[in-house]
Amino acid sequence: MANFSLADVKALRERLGTGMVDTKNALVEADGDIEKAVEILRLKGAKGNAKRADRSTSEGLVAAKEGSGSTTLIELACETDFVAKNDKFVSLGDKVLDAVVAAGATTVEEALAASVDGQTVAQLIEDQAATIGEKIELRRVAVVTGEKFAVYLHRTSKDLPPQVGVVVAYTGDDADTARGIAQHISFADPQYLSREDVPTEAVENERRIVEEISRGEGKPEAALPKIVEGRLGAFFKQVALLEQEYARDNKLSINKVLSDAGLTVTGFARFKVGA
Known part of the structure; x- marks a missing residue:
């Protein structure tokens, strides 16, 4: 024996x-x-x-840490929620995040090459995946630079680590409103800060689609330009943060809320596990 x-x-x-x-x-x-x-x-x-290697990773966690003039957001993914809520996996997320911030990494490639405990982050993740018994991957890294930051980490289940993470960079002094904006972003999922930030190609593609839809509905040709612009406005409300209706009060736009609070959002990032 x-x-x-x-x-x-x-x-x-x-x-x-x-x-x-x-x-x-x-x-x-x-x-x-x-x-x-x-x-x-x-x-x-x-x-x-x-x-x-070919298995899907639809579970995991998001984590954020503020550095000097920037805040880093990561998504660490695994296969099952059983592993996602495991203390070792959560600890791995903290260790990876610390290493990424210390290295000043801004991409997944840079993050995986960062040093931690005498090895790279990639090697650390591989070792932990081997012992935990699931595929684990660092899926995304974002670094938001700015003057001040609001961080919101949302748990979709009380027994899981945060599944949605938002970092907002801003100027101004109303930290409560800034956090409210971060919470709004976690829910509304804007893709851009303002309508000016939406790529021209995306706008023109949307314009073509709504014009085709409007024609298919039999709208008068003379009225099409106005109808198309109206529908483009709805598109911008979906994708541009400043155009959106505030989740806490849909009578107010985000732009209005920020203006009233004396805040300016200079950038943001949002990750949702598996999305």
């Missing part, structure tokens, strides 16, 4: 987050040698990573 105890199994499981059967089998194979069992489990997990 292998020379190990239930306490050894428990300690190794807590260290690596591995399953009971896999942990016991590794200790048996290693004849009770803890460090050898760790190596066995890591090698087994690395082989599993290759098999999991």
